[in-house]
Amino acid sequence: MSKLTHLTLTEARDGLSKGDFSARELTQAHVEAVEACRSLNAFITETPDKALDGADASDKRRSKGEAGVLEGIPLAIKDLFCTQDVLTTAGSHILDGFQPQYESTVSANLWAAGAVMLGKTNLDEFAMGSSNMTSYYGGVENPWRREGSNAPLVPGGSSGGSAAAVAARCAMGATGTDTGGSIRQPAAFCGVVGMKPTYGRCSRWGIVAFASSLDQAGPMTRGVRDAAIMLRGMAGHDPKDSTSVDTPVPDYEAAMNGDVRGLKVGIPKEYRIDGTPAEIDTVWQQGIEWLKAAGAEMVDISLPHTKYALPTYYIVAPAEASSNLARYDGVRYGLRVQGDTLDEMYEATRGEGFGAEVKRRILIGAYVLSAGYYDAYYNKARRIRTLIANDFKAAYEKVDVVLTPTAPSAAFGMGDKMDDPVAMYLNDVFTVPASLAGLPGISLPAGLSADGLPLGLQLLGQPFEEGTLLKVAEVLETAAEFDALPQIIS
Amino acid sequence: MAVDKDTVARIAKLARIRIPEEQQEALTGELTEILNWVEQLSELDTDGVEPMTSVVAMSLPKREDAVTDGNCADKVLKNAPEGAHGFFAVPKVVE
Amino acid sequence: MTTIEGKTGPWEMVIGLEVHAQVIADSKLFSGAATTFGAEPNSQVSLVDAAMPGMLPVINEMAVEQAVKTGLGLNAKINLFSEFERKNYFYADLPQGYQISQFLHPIVGEGTIILDLEDGKTREVGIERLHLEQDAGKSLHDQHPTQSYIDLNRSGVTLMEIVSKPDMRSAEEAGAYLRKLRSILRYLGTCDGNMDEGSMRADVNLSMRRPGDPLGTRTETKNVNSIRFVQQSIELEARRQVEILEEGGTIAQETRLFDASKGTSRSMRSKEEAHDYRYFPDPDLLPLKIKADWVESLKSELPELPDAKKQRFMDDFGLPVYDAGVLVADQETAAFYETVAEGRDPKLVANWVIGDYFGALNRTSGANLGNAPVDAAKLGGLIDLIADGTISGRTAKEVFEAMWDSGKDASTIVEEKGLKQISDTGALEGIVDQLIADNPGQVEQYKGGNVKLIGWFVGQVMKATQGKANPGMVNQLLKKKLD
Numbered sequence A: 001m002s003k004l005t006h007l008t009l010t011e012a013r014d015g016l017s018k019g020d021f022s023a024r025e026l027t028q029a030h031v032e033a034v035e036a037c038r039s040l041n042a043f044i045t046e047t048p049d050k051a052l053d054g055a056d057a058s059d060k061r062r063s064k065g066e067a068g069v070l071e072g073i074p075l076a077i078k079d080l081f082c083t084q085d086v087l088t089t090a091g092s093h094i095l096d097g098f099q100p101q102y103e104s105t106v107s108a109n110l111w112a113a114g115a116v117m118l119g120k121t122n123l124d125e126f127a128m129g130s131s132n133m134t135s136y137y138g139g140v141e142n143p144w145r146r147e148g149s150n151a152p153l154v155p156g157g158s159s160g161g162s163a164a165a166v167a168a169r170c171a172m173g174a175t176g177t178d179t180g181g182s183i184r185q186p187a188a189f190c191g192v193v194g195m196k197p198t199y200g201r202c203s204r205w206g207i208v209a210f211a212s213s214l215d216q217a218g219p220m221t222r223g224v225r226d227a228a229i230m231l232r233g234m235a236g237h238d239p240k241d242s243t244s245v246d247t248p249v250p251d252y253e254a255a256m257n258g259d260v261r262g263l264k265v266g267i268p269k270e271y272r273i274d275g276t277p278a279e280i281d282t283v284w285q286q287g288i289e290w291l292k293a294a295g296a297e298m299v300d301i302s303l304p305h306t307k308y309a310l311p312t313y314y315i316v317a318p319a320e321a322s323s324n325l326a327r328y329d330g331v332r333y334g335l336r337v338q339g340d341t342l343d344e345m346y347e348a349t350r351g352e353g354f355g356a357e358v359k360r361r362i363l364i365g366a367y368v369l370s371a372g373y374y375d376a377y378y379n380k381a382r383r384i385r386t387l388i389a390n391d392f393k394a395a396y397e398k399v400d401v402v403l404t405p406t407a408p409s410a411a412f413g414m415g416d417k418m419d420d421p422v423a424m425y426l427n428d429v430f431t432v433p434a435s436l437a438g439l440p441g442i443s444l445p446a447g448l449s450a451d452g453l454p455l456g457l458q459l460l461g462q463p464f465e466e467g468t469l470l471k472v473a474e475v476l477e478t479a480a481e482f483d484a485l486p487q488i489i490s
Numbered sequence B: 001m002a003v004d005k006d007t008v009a010r011i012a013k014l015a016r017i018r019i020p021e022e023q024q025e026a027l028t029g030e031l032t033e034i035l036n037w038v039e040q041l042s043e044l045d046t047d048g049v050e051p052m053t054s055v056v057a058m059s060l061p062k063r064e065d066a067v068t069d070g071n072c073a074d075k076v077l078k079n080a081p082e083g084a085h086g087f088f089a090v091p092k093v094v095e
Numbered sequence C: 001m002t003t004i005e006g007k008t009g010p011w012e013m014v015i016g017l018e019v020h021a022q023v024i025a026d027s028k029l030f031s032g033a034a035t036t037f038g039a040e041p042n043s044q045v046s047l048v049d050a051a052m053p054g055m056l057p058v059i060n061e062m063a064v065e066q067a068v069k070t071g072l073g074l075n076a077k078i079n080l081f082s083e084f085e086r087k088n089y090f091y092a093d094l095p096q097g098y099q100i101s102q103f104l105h106p107i108v109g110e111g112t113i114i115l116d117l118e119d120g121k122t123r124e125v126g127i128e129r130l131h132l133e134q135d136a137g138k139s140l141h142d143q144h145p146t147q148s149y150i151d152l153n154r155s156g157v158t159l160m161e162i163v164s165k166p167d168m169r170s171a172e173e174a175g176a177y178l179r180k181l182r183s184i185l186r187y188l189g190t191c192d193g194n195m196d197e198g199s200m201r202a203d204v205n206l207s208m209r210r211p212g213d214p215l216g217t218r219t220e221t222k223n224v225n226s227i228r229f230v231q232q233s234i235e236l237e238a239r240r241q242v243e244i245l246e247e248g249g250t251i252a253q254e255t256r257l258f259d260a261s262k263g264t265s266r267s268m269r270s271k272e273e274a275h276d277y278r279y280f281p282d283p284d285l286l287p288l289k290i291k292a293d294w295v296e297s298l299k300s301e302l303p304e305l306p307d308a309k310k311q312r313f314m315d316d317f318g319l320p321v322y323d324a325g326v327l328v329a330d331q332e333t334a335a336f337y338e339t340v341a342e343g344r345d346p347k348l349v350a351n352w353v354i355g356d357y358f359g360a361l362n363r364t365s366g367a368n369l370g371n372a373p374v375d376a377a378k379l380g381g382l383i384d385l386i387a388d389g390t391i392s393g394r395t396a397k398e399v400f401e402a403m404w405d406s407g408k409d410a411s412t413i414v415e416e417k418g419l420k421q422i423s424d425t426g427a428l429e430g431i432v433d434q435l436i437a438d439n440p441g442q443v444e445q446y447k448g449g450n451v452k453l454i455g456w457f458v459g460q461v462m463k464a465t466q467g468k469a470n471p472g473m474v475n476q477l478l479k480k481k482l483d
């Protein structure tokens, strides 16, 4: 039955409801796939018993006619989501042994919709990174290799374990979180679909916070329709999150009618950046042609403050993180490194518990908020954030969606760019602006690079227009016919 | 904007993160590089632009005043590295 | 002006108070955990209060309402837009590593409070602002030789920080400020004002200057938890600063800790290094916007507050300022007074309530207006007996004591003890005639111009009647016979 793992989430849903196979069989196949792919290091914690118990319970519900929208679907959960009684690490040493006594709203929604948990996926420490190399639990290997090379590549980050697990057919879908591109960039690197919904669409309750004004959970799947199904299971208003927006969750699939005739697609000139490989531009141009062929209208637009988005992000996000991560102090949970005084205990615990990138960001964040620098850095960045959001508002007067590449390159080698933080930050140049504006975005695999690695296209939409994004993404998906398989399973 | 080792030490103290002596030099260089890079924001004129706090265009939602939570000391203390008699325990604090 | 006389001349105190008042609400500011005092450690703690990863704050509407009501009670500006910010610092009883507070945009702006001073005078003190914030947990330092214990029950409880302007000039004024503020909070039902349970704590900002000089450097004495201790700490700190200044020293701007048991204070060294709170708007919360018409509706529902009540007591009852001030200090006393005064002589009632009645309450442990053996109706009954001449004011005091001890009403006691006043002209005339006949010397002296002797004659009649004679009638009779 190993072919069960090659089904899309949509196909599995339909197969389960037709009774072609049981949730137990589907889950068993995935549990085995997770084991088989351990060399990728995509999971920090595997929960096979939980998965199989969950599958049995799902089969029972189905037999009683109580199937939810994700009934019996085995999913992986980014280890940033707190899961009741299951080790939750955020990829950090500082959360050693932490077993939440609560379940994040998003994962609870998924279980309520019938889904089954395979385990917790690896990630950059506290979701800070674009390579998954900052995890205390080690880097994740991308299931893809360059043609003719055995050098391991990064899956992107921070949701690198989720992207790798989905690409390697270990899970039908996985949750990710996106603060500046952490769903979309690894989706592009691993050849899967990743969607960051509108800020406020999915509850942040129970997700370990990185930068509260930016963090947003979303689905990572192998198909656009899969993403639509999974997002419906994740999203919804949550009174426990004051930034959660109380607007109904539509049936996204219903909007996916393949009709994009007359739809206006913005092509922002600022996203053509010197130094990006020609193949990135090529795939972008390809996307434009596909949408044109489907009857959409291309509109040249300008998002003039685009070049300031990354430095703005690298002030706002670390500032919030420096405060969000103050709670990891060795008092109530996680690692404690003893010290003679309270301050020594704090400093030893946090010095040992946090990795280099997290420390850098906490220090930058504390610096830009500190007396004398607040206005020059933090407030300046918040003002520019307003300008960036205004750019999009103006653009959406003229267009329905915006099409761009997802990342400025294909996946790079494990260990590359590690000694230059700023070079690493540039990975998110195309994803960060929409994050700052709180807008939804989706990345889907659109083609292969010259050396056989997946390349992604990104669609950005208006607030709460996930349905439109999914519809357009599906049109692109159909045109792209992306069916290449990563080496690990081909 | 170059930061010096003393500034890094001061910020590290503020953030309660011990930085071993041998890492201070390199970290100072990295932070300087990052701050130099974000410095490009100063070229933009932002006079009269409102700083953005949240992208969510609504007012703060409020909850009713009712006791709906707490009474779960076992959950609260479950992950504590050190505790005693229902308290969390830390190295003695001299005020 | 109140000044302190130093060796080198007079000094003036400049005092500002920051009061942390616990808001009356069933649940916490940002979580649904309970707020009752004295529970088992960590039992009133939600996962939000313990700052578990991924936990988020949701604001309690009651906290907002209480803050607005308090602002209205302080005649302050209510800000329709306010914002919560994080104040970042590390401490064992601060689980988040920051306190959610308000900084640039507090919910309440400038207001005023009128102090009632001992001599009956009043004085206005400015309110700078009022903002909402979370309380911290509690550290216990004396339970273990090498460890401190942390209880988070208070963590996240709603506080109003009420900041005065530096308008006070003496410990007495600081005391009056706290009493008045507490009185207003209790009238409004926004804080119970129990300083011994920590529901109200004061930080004292104090500096000294030569009269007329600009402000000097101030110190902040933290968390003083009774009005008496606030006053003691002010006297102590003022003397300490004067001593330093007179020796040519300078005052360090620092945070100090007052030790009430030793009557000393000391610098809190731990707090002094790197005071950089890195305030920034809390991204887990959105700006707090309230509507003007909602504020108006709260305003229309406010109870009559102490100042208005005091004025009314003076206007309607003709009470002197001192009496009115004492009677309105708390709502229950004022209501008690008004019940008794209904249809009676308001000044006589005020004298009884402030005098004998408060006296009895104070010396009877555990007694309060709600459970006292003499209630408003009984006190009124007693005063009625004075008013209609059944008993004298002097006898009334004896009757009151008996009422307090037995719980019986006044007429029963007068009846039982036979204390009815003699107002029978015939009976009294006989006694007066006999007295005049027995004391020709005194009569001589009186007629010779020593009119003060009338008091002696009255006293003799009272003695002869065991105090039951109606003193007014005795006076009249004596004057008729002697003049």
Ligand SMILES: [Mg+2]
Binding pocket: C018, C203
């Ligand atoms: Mg203070």
Ligand SMILES: [Zn+2]
Binding pocket: C020, C133, C161
């Ligand atoms: Zn305060």
